[in-house]
Amino acid sequence: MAQYYSLQPLDEVASQMDSKWGADRLPRLVSVKTATRFGSALNRLNNAIDSDDHKEVEKRAKILILGWRAMDAEAEEMGAAPVDPKPLASWRDDDGNPYALFQDTAEAIAYSKSEDGDGVRVITLKEVSRIVGYFESKTPVSEVRGVFGGAEIITIN
Numbered sequence: 001m002a003q004y005y006s007l008q009p010l011d012e013v014a015s016q017m018d019s020k021w022g023a024d025r026l027p028r029l030v031s032v033k034t035a036t037r038f039g040s041a042l043n044r045l046n047n048a049i050d051s052d053d054h055k056e057v058e059k060r061a062k063i064l065i066l067g068w069r070a071m072d073a074e075a076e077e078m079g080a081a082p083v084d085p086k087p088l089a090s091w092r093d094d095d096g097n098p099y100a101l102f103q104d105t106a107e108a109i110a111y112s113k114s115e116d117g118d119g120v121r122v123i124t125l126k127e128v129s130r131i132v133g134y135f136e137s138k139t140p141v142s143e144v145r146g147v148f149g150g151a152e153i154i155t156i157n
Contacts, residue, residue, distance in 0.1 A: 003049060003052075003054055003057045006054065006057050006058040006061050007057070007061055009061065009065060010061040010064050010065055010068075013065050013068045013069070014064075014068060017068050017071070017072060018109075018110075019110065019113065020072070020082045020083070021072070021075065021080075021082055021083055021106070022082075022083030022085075022104075022105075022106025022107060022109065022110050023105065023106050023109040023110070024105075024106065025083060025106040026068075026071050026072065026075060027039070027071065029071075029074075029075040029078065029080040030071045030074045030075055030078070031074065034070065034071055034074055035071075037067065038064075038067045038068075038070075038071060041060065041063050041064050041067050042064060042067075044060050044063075045057065045060035045061060045063075045064055048060050083106050083107055083110045084107070085102065085107045085108070085110040085111035085114060085117070086107075086111075087100035087101055087102055087111065087122075088101045088102060088103060088125075089101045090120075097121060098119065098120045098121065099120065099121045099122075099123060100117070100120050100121075100122050100123070101122075101123055101124070101125070101128070102122060102123070102124050102125070103124070103125060104124055104125075104126070105124055105126075107124075108122040108123070108124050109122075
């Protein structure tokens with residue numbers, strides 16, 4: 001239980017950084033050296049948790065808080081822009097369910113956590129390509145469109 005309380009401040013800072021920069025995005029915005037140091041510190045924290053070493057967990061959590069703040073400062077210094085979760089498109093399906101399409105996962109997650117994203121089904125371009133690829137492998141939609149130019153998918157069985 002002591003580990004839980006040691007990790008709460010770290011979780012709060014991590015959540016703030018994910019809200020600002022997007023989930024798992026900040027390490028990609030900083031130098032390789034900084035990202036590597038952060039990854040190493042995270043690995044050490046995980047080892048301390050696995051070892052059930054409460055004092056080491058507390059020490060490593062404090063170090064990671066500094067690491068998050070250092071990455072935040074470096075990203076700003078490098079001119080990186082915080083995540084701006086504006087959908088590329090939004091729509092409602094035939095049943096009235098709202099959807100929003102995003103460039104990447106960080107934007108999609110940030111939007112889904114925002115007030116605007118409440119109840120909206122978010123999807124990324126990568127997910128769309130995976131879905132299309134899956135259905136293309138089952139039913140050659142492009143072949144159908146080749147025969148019937150301008151054909152529209154109405155239902156999928």
